[in-house]
Structure formats: structure tokens, C-alpha cells
Amino acid sequence: MTAATNAPPDTARSHGEQAPKPAKRRRLGDLKVAMIFLAPATLGFVVFYIWPTLRGAYLSFTEYSLLEAPKFNGLDNYERMIHDSFFWNALGVTVEYVVINIGLQTVLAVAIAMLMYRLTKSITVRAAILLPYLVANVVVALVWYWMLDFQVGIVNQGLTWLGIDPIAFFGDSNWAIPTVAGINVWRHMGYTALLVFAGLQTIPSYVYEAAEVDGAGEMKTFWRITLPLLRPVLVMVLVVTMIGSFQVFDTIAVTTQGGPINSTRVIYYYIFERAFTRFDFGYASAMAMVLFAILAIVSLLQLRLLRAKESDLA
Amino acid sequence: MTNLSRRTLLKAGLAALAVPSLAACNNGAAARGEGEVIYWLWDSAQLPMYTECAKVFQQQNPQYSVRIEQYGWGDYWSKLVTGFISDTAPDVFTSHSAKYPLFADKGQVLAIDDFVAQDNVDLGIYQKGLAERWIGADGKRYGLPKDFDSEVYFYNSAFTEAAGISVEQLNSMTWNPQDGGTFEQIVRRLTVDAKGRRGDQPGFDKTKIKVYGLGYGDAGGSDGQTSWSWYAASNGWKYSEGEPWGTKFFYGDPKFTDTIGWWRGLITKGYMPTYAQAKSGVDVTTSFGAGKYAITPNGSWMLGTYKTLKQVPTKLARLPVGPIGKRVSMMNGLADTIWAGTTRREASWAWVKFLGSQAAQDIVAKAGVVFPAVSASLPAAKAKFAADGWDVTPFLETVEAGDVFAYPANPNAADVTAVMTPAMDAVMSFEAEPSSLADANDDVNQILAASA
Incomplete structure (x- = not known):
């Protein structure tokens, strides 16, 4: 741009008719460079x-014990799943976990983000x-396992x-899932809070100023202004954390x-158990496919119901 | 925002599919010397002695060398299976009787009958019953034994002395499923409530316990190796028909359900923690080490772990004599097996043969970590354990007398465990009655019938 403005006007005009050509070449040139940059990621993908x-x-349509070649068996695995009480139990347990984990985590994350936003930067x-997010999952789990030991x-x-x-x-069936969910809330809420915090910073200050002028209190401002304007970010956070939570x-x-x-x-653990300790890889793959479908539907519903595409600022 | 939602959806789906995968190890056969054998084991405590064995082996067989790799128990089996699939499994690996039947069934381990016959390997040098354990359901031999284990009670001698229980009493306990025999009396006496009252004293408050007489790590699943196996066996119970290659299991047999009913009764009486409490701990040895249990049953492979519990004086006591009139223990053991896909059969066999020989087992014995499979090497192990402060006689008596039973093995062990573990958990947490085990038993037999 600077080069163009500095150039004498007549030169620009004399080359005027050729101007579109270099531009076209440059687009193609970009494509090549872009492909070089994209190739490693695409390959990996x-x-x-x-x-x-x-x-x-x-594999979800096969019987595959890992140690023998997969045998095609149509929809057998899916049919088995319908009658497998462990599968339904796993789904139920997973949903319980997700509800506790995401519910608690989102509320706490918004609260922490608000505190940060209002009190300190x-x-x-x-x-x-x-x-907590920087500590490896396994380490967090082990440390809590020790700290929550019944006797010591x-x-x-x-x-x-x-x-x-x-x-x-960990030993009481009623406490086990809330405990695991709590540990993961502890680990992830800071990170989620930062995402929400970033979202808070996109809300223009004039909205708050207007609210203040109108005499809105802290709570009212939060419910009427912050939360609605935060919605697109919250949806994104919810979708991503929920997928992780499942x-x-x-x-x-x-x-x-x-x-x-x-x-x-939980469903992931059951899939792992089926695949790698019971060598029932075909069935495990079928469950993974079902989980895939469930997550896709849940995410889609969330995005639709919460109108992720629209911002109330527009 | 359109981009975001699409990307998120894609991520959602793909992430869902990412079933934890385990990277295959890179044991490319081509990349290493012709005589080099890769050997796997899972116990880090045994790494030093096997490293020494490898050194001696190499001196005796200069044309061969051994590379030892150790992976923790949790990773070991999945790594091994990925190795089978990707042709990168180790040439020789330590195997367990719960695992090898499946590998043998799928043709992943090499039958060594021809090698044994060709080299005239003397199978009489092993502790009785060990070598036979490695003959599969198909009648072929899949490994040479390297060690064995059995169970006893580890007890806190400070607690037993305070309770006035003599070593003789501890070593002559009796048991039956009705009143628990003198064993239960001792456990009762060793249980102390928060106010210092013992289980057999008036006013004993079973809701506030300071020291439980008996500890346990889990409900035992399908084998009960360190939890209930000796009670059930000394009650005349057998795991299955056609042992050790169980074709029909008996988890619904009253001899078994009575045993379990008595066992979980100790929870009701306050002598044992509830299942929730027991499972909510790091492990049974940690609680024992913190002085929360007076007695914990465990296997001989745990001697090293108990030795690290410095705060509690620990001694070993015999298992009780049951209704069949004697004390019995499970005897299990490990063996070295050869991967069927190895390109180095001769070298692998040479290493397996060496590990199964007295020369190698003397090295293993002197380390004092496990009991060697070769009988003649046993005194050296005994001496080392004695030097470490353990009188291991209770472990060896049952083995030497032949009063042992085998670990319940079959190619569907993982499926059987998947049924029995939740079933036993439910009984021990009083969410199901011992009689419900009959249903679990039906499930188990169905699994066996389906794959037969």
C-alpha cells in the first residue's frame, strides 16, 4: 500500500491496463503458499x-478381537448395544457426570470471571x-485420590x-460420580473462567454506563446485560466443555x-474396557460411533437453542 | 459464527471417536542384531535381577544378547496386544495365568513342547504343580515357570501383643462359615472402637471403629485371590468343573455363597470396614501402614511393599484351617513365554530355557523379591527374606504340602471378570444378597458356552 501511494500518479496510470494481471497472479501465488502451510496440518488431520x-x-460393523482379522457382522454390534444393560448404565452415569460437572463448572467459572472482571485485572x-489446569489430569486425580482416602x-x-x-x-456409589465431577470442576473451572473473562471483555463499556445512568443495580446489570451479551461466548464454552466432559x-x-x-x-471407560481389556474392538467401535452421534446432536441442539450465531449487540 | 459452529461440530464428532489409542512400540526386528532378544516384564522390583540374569546368559551364550524392557502392569497387557497386532511384540515376555489362555487361544504364544523334548528339559526341578499350569486347554505347553506366589495374613504384631494374642494362637486359627471359628474370635478381639473397647468387650461401639480387625482391598471379583479364595476353598468349594480349565463355574454354590455371606457379615459386626470405606482408600497396604487394620490378607509378591511400612511392625501368620480339615492357599505363578510371531525362535528359546534353569533362578532367589519356581533355589530366597526380617514359612507350608489350588483360568477371563466384579461389589456393599451370585454365575456360564 505504501509503495502504491508513493508511486508517481502517471506511472500508475500508464500501467493501469496491466494492473488486474499481477493481482490474479498474486492470488494464485497465495494459494500455493497457503497449501504449503496447510499441508502438514491437513496430513495430520x-x-x-x-x-x-x-x-x-x-470396525463398528465387524466382530474384531484385535488378534484375529475383523469379520463383517452387519448391525449385530448395534443390536447388542440395545440389550446391553452395561451400555445404558454407562450412558446414564455419563449424563449424571456431565450434568454435575458442567452445571457446577459453568456457574463457578462465570462467578470467578465476574469477580476478576469487577475486582481485579x-x-x-x-x-x-x-x-490447576496446568497440572496433568492423572496427577490431579491421584492427588485427590490420596486426599480423599477414607482412613488416611x-x-x-x-x-x-x-x-x-x-x-x-470414592467408595460410596452415590458419592463416586459427584466426587469425580468435583475433581474435574476444580481442575477446569479456572480455564473456563478465563474463557468467560475474555468474553466479558468484548462487552462494550457504554452498555454498562447506560445501565448505570438508568440506575440498574449490580444484580440487575448482571442478569439483564452481562449474561445476554455473554451468550455467544457462553454457548461456545458450553459446547466445548460439554464435549470434553462426555x-x-x-x-x-x-x-x-x-x-x-x-x-x-462412564461410556468412555466402558469403551476402553471393551476394546483393550476384553478385546471386543468391534463392539467398542460401535459404541464410539453412537457416542459420536450423541455428541453431534447435543452440540447441534445447544447451538440452535441458544442461538449461538446471533449476538444481541448487533 | 458459522465457521465456529461447524468447526465445533466437527471437533465434537472427531474427538468422540478418539478412543484412547496406545502407541505401538518400535521393536522393529530388522533394526537389531540377529541374536538379540527383546524381553518384557512388568515388575520394576525384578528388573535388577533379570538384568543380572541377562548378563550371565550373554556370557554363556555370546551369540545371543537380551534387551529388557519394563512397563507397569496397567500398560503392559495393552502394549503387548498392540504389539501382537502390529508385529512389534517382544520375543519373550513374562506372562500370567489369567492372561495367557487367551493369547494361546488366539495363537499368539509359541508352544514349546518340541523345544522341551529336543533339549530334554527336566520339568521335575520346579515346585510341584507349577509347570503343569502352563499347559493350555489344548494340551500344549506354553511356558516355563519362573516364580510362584501364595497367600497369608500380614498382621500388625504391636496390635496382637496389645490384645494378648499369642503367635501360636495366630498360627493355629480355625475357620468355618457359621461362626468364623477362632479366626473370627481373634479378628473380633483385634477390633478396637474409638473409646478403646475391643470387639469382645461390653459396650463395644461398632459404629465408631479405630482399628478394624480385618482389612480387605476389594470384593475379590472372579478369583478372590487375596480376599476370600482360601475360605471358600477350605469350605470344599471349587471354582469350576474341569479345573483348571473351567468350563462351568460354581459361583452360585451354597459353599461359596455361605462363605461370602459370612465374610460380609464381618462388616455388619464392625470388624471389617464397609465396602465403600475399603474402596475409598488408596489401597489396603496404605491403611494397614497407617495402623487402621490389625490383619490384612495378601500375596507373597507384596512382601516388598509391606517392608516399606516402617510405622507398623508386620509379621506373617498362617491361613486358618477350614471345614475340610486343612489350610489351603491359591498358588499362582508367572512364566516366560515366547511370542508366536518372533523371528528369533532359537534365541528366544535359549533365553526362556535359561530363565527356567536353576542358574537363573538362584540369581532371582538371592534378590529376595519373589519365590523362585525351581525348588532347589528356594533356600536362597528363604535366607534373603529372613535377612530382611521375614519368616516366610506360612507362605511355603501350603505349597510344600501341596495344599494349593490354581488361579481360575480360561480364555474368557476378562469377560468373566467383567461379570463377577460388579456382582461381588454389589454383594459386599449390601446392594444384593449372596444368593444373587447364582444369577451372575449363569451369566458367566453363558459367556463360556457362547465361546465354546
Whole structure:
């Protein structure tokens, strides 16, 4: 641009008729460069996502024990799923987990984000809030597993001092899923809060000024202005966190491993168990396909119902 | 925003499909020397002694070398299976009787009958019953035994002394499924409530317990190896018909359900923590180490772990004598097996043969981590354990007397476990009656019938 403005006007005019050509060449040139930049990502996407997806879809129609070649068996796996009480239990447990996890996490994240937004913009605070997210999932799970131990864990020692009977967090079927959900809320809420915080910063300050002029209180401003204007960001956050939440695995794998009884056998863990400890890979693939469909539908519903495409600012 | 929603949806779907995959290891056969054998094991505590074995093996067989790789139990089996599929499995690997039947069934482990015959391997040097364990349901031999394990009670001797229970009493316990025999009396005496009253003293408050007489790690699943197996077996119960290759299981047999009913009765009486409490702990040894349990049953492979519990003085006691008039223990063991897909059969066999020989097992025995499979190597192990402060006699008595039973093996072990673990969990958490195990047993037998 600078070169064009600096150039003498007559030169520009004398080359005027040729001007469209270089522009066209430049577009093509961009395409080549773009493809070079896109190629590694595309390759990775095809090799690590598209191909396994197609292969998974194919395997879901086969009986495949890993150690023998897959045998096509049509819709048998899907039919089995309908009669498999473990599968339905796993779905139920997963939904329970998602509801507790996402419900609690979203409320807490919005609360933390609001506190940050209204009280401090300190980088240190933001970093501190993100800290749990920086610790590996497995480590978080193991540390909590120790702290929540019934007999020697620090949490139950604390409860005892307070005069509360110790709680079998991981051992009681009613507590196990809330406990796992709570641990993951603890790990993820800071990160989610930062996403919401970023969303808060996109709300123009004149809206707040207008509200203040009109005499709206803190609560009213939050319900009438902040939340509605935050909606598109919240939808995005909800969709992404919910997909992640449906895929809970590592916390379960290092703590309860599906127990007690079947109370924490979430769908991902059940798929893993079927595939890698029971070598029922075809059936596991079929369940993965169903989970795929469920997640796609849930995400679509969320985006539609919450009008993610529209912003109230427009 | 259109972009966002599409991308999110795509992500949603693809992420859903990302079933945890385990990277295959890179043991490319072509990339290594002709005589190099790759050997896998899972116990890090045994790595040093097998490294030494490899050194000696290489000195005796300069044409061969061994590369040892160790992976934790959790990763080991899935890594092995991915190795089978991608042709990158180790040439030789440590195997377990719960796992090898499936591998044998799928043709992944090499039958070694010809090698054994050709080299005239003396199978009489092993502890009785061990070598036979590695003959599969098809009658072929799949491994040479390397070690064995059995179960005893690990007890906190400070607690037993405080309770006035003598070592003799602990080693001559009796048990039956009706009143639990002297074993239950001892467990009762060892249970202490928050106010210091013992289980057999007036005013004992079973709702507030400081020390439980008996600890347990889990409900035992399909084998009950370290939880209920010796009670059931000493009650005259068998896992299945046609043992050790169970074709029809008996989890619904009253001999079994009575045993389990008695066992979980200890929870009601306050001598054992509830299932929720027991499962809500890191593990049974940690609680034992914190002085919460007076007695915990466990296997010989746990000796090293118990030794690290410095705060509690730990000793070993025999299992109780049951209604059949003797004490019995499960005896299980590991063996080295050869992968059927190996390109180095001769080298692999040489290594397996060496590991199964007294020369190698003496090295293993001297490390004092496990009991060697070769009988003649056992004294060295005993001496090392004694030097570490363990009198391991209770472990060995049942084995030497032949009063042992085998780990319930079959190619569908994983499916059987998937049925029995939740079923046993439900019984132990009082969400189902012991009689419900009959239904679980039907499920198990259905699985076996379907795959037969």
C-alpha cells in the first residue's frame, strides 16, 4: 500500500491496463503458499482423524478381537448395544457426570470471571486461577485420590475435626460420580473462567454506563446485560466443555476404574474396557460411533437453542 | 459464527471417536542384531535381577544378547496386544495365568513342547504343580515357570501383643462359615472402637471403629485371590468343573455363597470396614501402614511393599484351617513365554530355557523379591527374606504340602471378570444378597458356552 501511494500518479496510470494481471497472479501465488502451510496440518488431520474415524466406522460393523482379522457382522454390534444393560448404565452415569460437572463448572467459572472482571485485572490472579489446569489430569486425580482416602486422607481428617463423619468419597456409589465431577470442576473451572473473562471483555463499556445512568443495580446489570451479551461466548464454552466432559476417562481410570459396582463406569471407560481389556474392538467401535452421534446432536441442539450465531449487540 | 459452529461440530464428532489409542512400540526386528532378544516384564522390583540374569546368559551364550524392557502392569497387557497386532511384540515376555489362555487361544504364544523334548528339559526341578499350569486347554505347553506366589495374613504384631494374642494362637486359627471359628474370635478381639473397647468387650461401639480387625482391598471379583479364595476353598468349594480349565463355574454354590455371606457379615459386626470405606482408600497396604487394620490378607509378591511400612511392625501368620480339615492357599505363578510371531525362535528359546534353569533362578532367589519356581533355589530366597526380617514359612507350608489350588483360568477371563466384579461389589456393599451370585454365575456360564 505504501509503495502504491508513493508511486508517481502517471506511472500508475500508464500501467493501469496491466494492473488486474499481477493481482490474479498474486492470488494464485497465495494459494500455493497457503497449501504449503496447510499441508502438514491437513496430513495430520487425515492420518490421525479422518482415517481412524472411517476405520472406526468400518470396525463398528465387524466382530474384531484385535488378534484375529475383523469379520463383517452387519448391525449385530448395534443390536447388542440395545440389550446391553452395561451400555445404558454407562450412558446414564455419563449424563449424571456431565450434568454435575458442567452445571457446577459453568456457574463457578462465570462467578470467578465476574469477580476478576469487577475486582481485579491482575495478571498474577489470572495465572493463579489457571494453575490447576496446568497440572496433568492423572496427577490431579491421584492427588485427590490420596486426599480423599477414607482412613488416611486429609479431607476426611478435616471433616472429623469438624465433627462430621468421614465420607467414603470414592467408595460410596452415590458419592463416586459427584466426587469425580468435583475433581474435574476444580481442575477446569479456572480455564473456563478465563474463557468467560475474555468474553466479558468484548462487552462494550457504554452498555454498562447506560445501565448505570438508568440506575440498574449490580444484580440487575448482571442478569439483564452481562449474561445476554455473554451468550455467544457462553454457548461456545458450553459446547466445548460439554464435549470434553462426555469424554471423561483418565480420572476414572486412575481412581475408581468403573466401580464401586458400576457407578462410575462412564461410556468412555466402558469403551476402553471393551476394546483393550476384553478385546471386543468391534463392539467398542460401535459404541464410539453412537457416542459420536450423541455428541453431534447435543452440540447441534445447544447451538440452535441458544442461538449461538446471533449476538444481541448487533 | 458459522465457521465456529461447524468447526465445533466437527471437533465434537472427531474427538468422540478418539478412543484412547496406545502407541505401538518400535521393536522393529530388522533394526537389531540377529541374536538379540527383546524381553518384557512388568515388575520394576525384578528388573535388577533379570538384568543380572541377562548378563550371565550373554556370557554363556555370546551369540545371543537380551534387551529388557519394563512397563507397569496397567500398560503392559495393552502394549503387548498392540504389539501382537502390529508385529512389534517382544520375543519373550513374562506372562500370567489369567492372561495367557487367551493369547494361546488366539495363537499368539509359541508352544514349546518340541523345544522341551529336543533339549530334554527336566520339568521335575520346579515346585510341584507349577509347570503343569502352563499347559493350555489344548494340551500344549506354553511356558516355563519362573516364580510362584501364595497367600497369608500380614498382621500388625504391636496390635496382637496389645490384645494378648499369642503367635501360636495366630498360627493355629480355625475357620468355618457359621461362626468364623477362632479366626473370627481373634479378628473380633483385634477390633478396637474409638473409646478403646475391643470387639469382645461390653459396650463395644461398632459404629465408631479405630482399628478394624480385618482389612480387605476389594470384593475379590472372579478369583478372590487375596480376599476370600482360601475360605471358600477350605469350605470344599471349587471354582469350576474341569479345573483348571473351567468350563462351568460354581459361583452360585451354597459353599461359596455361605462363605461370602459370612465374610460380609464381618462388616455388619464392625470388624471389617464397609465396602465403600475399603474402596475409598488408596489401597489396603496404605491403611494397614497407617495402623487402621490389625490383619490384612495378601500375596507373597507384596512382601516388598509391606517392608516399606516402617510405622507398623508386620509379621506373617498362617491361613486358618477350614471345614475340610486343612489350610489351603491359591498358588499362582508367572512364566516366560515366547511370542508366536518372533523371528528369533532359537534365541528366544535359549533365553526362556535359561530363565527356567536353576542358574537363573538362584540369581532371582538371592534378590529376595519373589519365590523362585525351581525348588532347589528356594533356600536362597528363604535366607534373603529372613535377612530382611521375614519368616516366610506360612507362605511355603501350603505349597510344600501341596495344599494349593490354581488361579481360575480360561480364555474368557476378562469377560468373566467383567461379570463377577460388579456382582461381588454389589454383594459386599449390601446392594444384593449372596444368593444373587447364582444369577451372575449363569451369566458367566453363558459367556463360556457362547465361546465354546
